[in-house]
Amino acid sequence: MQAMQPAPAAAGDVPLLEARNVSKYFGAVVAIEGVSLEVRAGQINCLLGDNGAGKSTLIKMLSGVHLPDEGSLAVDGQEVRFAAPRDALDAGIATVYQDLSVMPLMSISRNFFLGNEPTKGFGPFRRFDSHKAAQVAREEMKNIGIEVRDTDQLVGTLSGGERQTLAIARAEYFGARVLILDEPTSALGVKESAIVLRHAISARNRGLGVIFITHNVQHALPIGDTFTILTRGRAGGTFKRGDLDVEELHRLMGGGEELEELQADLEMLARREELGVEVPTVPIGESEGIGPDDGRLRGEDEPS
């Protein structure tokens, strides 16, 4: 990934969106405890954590799906209370969920405007303005870099990256100031991940605040301005760009030891081979990538 410039200097003084010491419990389970997070205009904050670290719960609080049990949220420094996703949307906070944001069996333009349909006519004759919907959807998709010939095409015919792109374009069109991207690259191949990362950067360059959730350090490092780490529901610290490298990030996320162990095992195998010792054939080399991002895992819901 080239052309990853640092953030524009003009990052806002007041954070666009803050979580202040928020906690969330589900019965006896501590989902999130005492976590703070902020994102400023023109910044990308990467929220890093392993599966089960509480990333989803945290963003569900930021996007109005859950209310925090303790702590508070603030928009532009003002304390707010999001009782429903609509409240967060109205405050300019748009969340793009990894797989739940688009309907595969609806057309591109209908997906684009779901919940915000343009209408024409009055009273009982007020109806969906499909012409305008098609026109705007095509235009916005083009701005973000995807040519759509036919906006009546079902979203199920788009690739995973294109679906993410549609969701991002939609969020920006409807006035998002903060874009929360929930594991946007986890189900994507290498090339498509790069496209989505590029969208995150260009959104930041247009002055949006971006919260980028991932467990993939390779995706977070090149684009993040700040990094907030979650381990087992608690804050593992917030770091500035340049303060950390890949190994440190992995260690902080709690997966460091496992990866080091793996490394050690691999080295031992290699050494034995050099010495000509008979090595039992262990099929470790079968997957090219150890991470979840080898480009073949595609959790798209296909119609059956």
Next chain:
Amino acid sequence: MAMTQATGATNPAPPSDRIRRVSATSRLLGRPAAGAFIIAIFVWIVFAILSTVGGSDVFYSVDGTLSYLDVAAQVGIVSTSVALLMIAGEFDLSIGSLIGFAGIVIGICVTTYGLPVWAGILISMVLTTLLGVVNGLIVVRTGLPSFIVTLATLFIIRGATQALTAQITQITYIPIAPAAIAADPIAGLFNWSIGNFKVSILWWILLAVIGVYILGRTRFGNWITGVGGSPSAARNLGVPVARVKILLFAGTALSAAILAAVQSMTFSSSDVLRGQGYELRAITTAVIGGCILTGGYGSVAGAAIGALALGMASIGIVFANINADWYLVALGTLLLVAVVLNNWIRRRFAGLR
């Protein structure tokens, strides 16, 4: 749904290299109603041949056509609302019992309480619609599958209708005085006819047109598809998911009440057993019409055409001098063929893998 290519207006952008240009035929076949259309034509041809072989030309005479249109209309009146509900990802199995309930309410209002027929019809519509709202509320509040919830309310409503009717009138079949119906200002809306052309056919078409308009041309229609596609995503985008579902349950109940009014005005009676089997027949028409069981996809026009196919099959068998016992065999076969065809069409022409 405008099939706009919208060239010229905006830009001569180079098309994506992953999109093939497709023929007009393919685009037509990509519509959800395409399968139902093909099925209806197929059924017509089959029964035209069978009845000709059986030595009768009634099937394609005007009278024969009008008689299967009336049968199609009976189920068609509820097909539209059932299809909309299925597109929103829910079922209403209680619809058969609601038809019986609505008819009995008219009967009791008119005979036991001496109300005018029009008042009976209005009260029946209001009460039945309220039961639909209750269905919707239970589904939305409990989050249980509507299949189970409305299976339960199917038993409850059918049972309560029988028990209460027996208690109030001592009989389960209530004749309504034909004179009272003839003198009523609105009864004609439900039993008017010229020869074999019955007003039920107009109700079927009217409701289908309204359904097509709502689904394709209104915000609410977009919400219906969105709610069926993914309730959580729709909610996250600000769609009032619960309200959409409850309104659709109210809609199926209201359509059941309309059908009940048509039946009781036409037969001058109401009967607790009316509407039996309609729940599954209505779902059958919706499935023939391209609705999928998981929701988020389907067609109201398709469901209306599905009702037509059903009507042709049930009357066609009689005209072809085949024992009517074979009707269910034909119905089941029709359903299977339709599902396979719709599945194939969806994969092949709507571009979904």
